[in-house]
Amino acid sequence: MKASEILIDGYSRIQERVHDVVKGQEDKILTSRPSDSANSIAWLVWHLTRVQDDHVSEVAGHEQTYTADGWHERLGLPLDATDTGYGHSPEQVGQVQVSADLLIGYYDAVHEQTLEFLRQQADSDFDRIVDTRWDPPVTLGARLVSVLDDDIQHIGQAAYLKGLVS
Secondary structure (H helix, E strand, O other), rough: OOOHHHHHHHHHHHHHHHHHHHHHOHHHHHOOOOOOOOOOHHHHHHHHHHHHHHHHHHHEEEOOOHOOOOOHHHOOOOOOOOOOOOOOOOHHHHHHHOOOOOOOOHHHHHHHHHHHHHHHHOOHHHOOEEEEOOOOEEEEHHHHHHHHHHHHHHHHHHHHHHHHHO
C-alpha cells in the first residue's frame, strides 16, 4: 500500500467522524459549552477544518478553500479570513456559531482538496522538506501526519462533547 493511500484512509476516517458528530445536530447542541471557558462542537470542527485547510493548502501551493471558495463569507464569522483558531479566547470560541450543514459543507470541501493533493503524491514526495523553522526540518509526511493527529484529537473531543451536551 502506498503512503498516500494510508493518509487518504486516515483523513477519510476524520470525515466520517465529522459527519457522525455534526450531521443533524441543532445549533443549540453545536454551540453548547460545558463552561464559559470550554470549546463547543462548532468551534472544534471549524478549528480542525481551518487547520487542515491552512496546512494542506500551504504544502500544496494553492489558496485555502476558506477564501478561494467563499467559505469565509458563507460562514459569516466575525473573524479574520486567516484565523485558524489558535490561541482563541473564550469569547472568540463563543463567536463560532455555524450550522451543521455549513460545518459539514466546509469540511467536505477541504477534505476533497486534501484527497486531491494526496492522490498526486508519490511515496518519495513525502520526504520533501516543507518547513525549515524546526530542527529537524519538517517533511511533507510529518506535516500531514501532524494535521491528521490534530484532527483526530479535536474530533474525539467533539464526539465526547456531543455525548455530554446531548
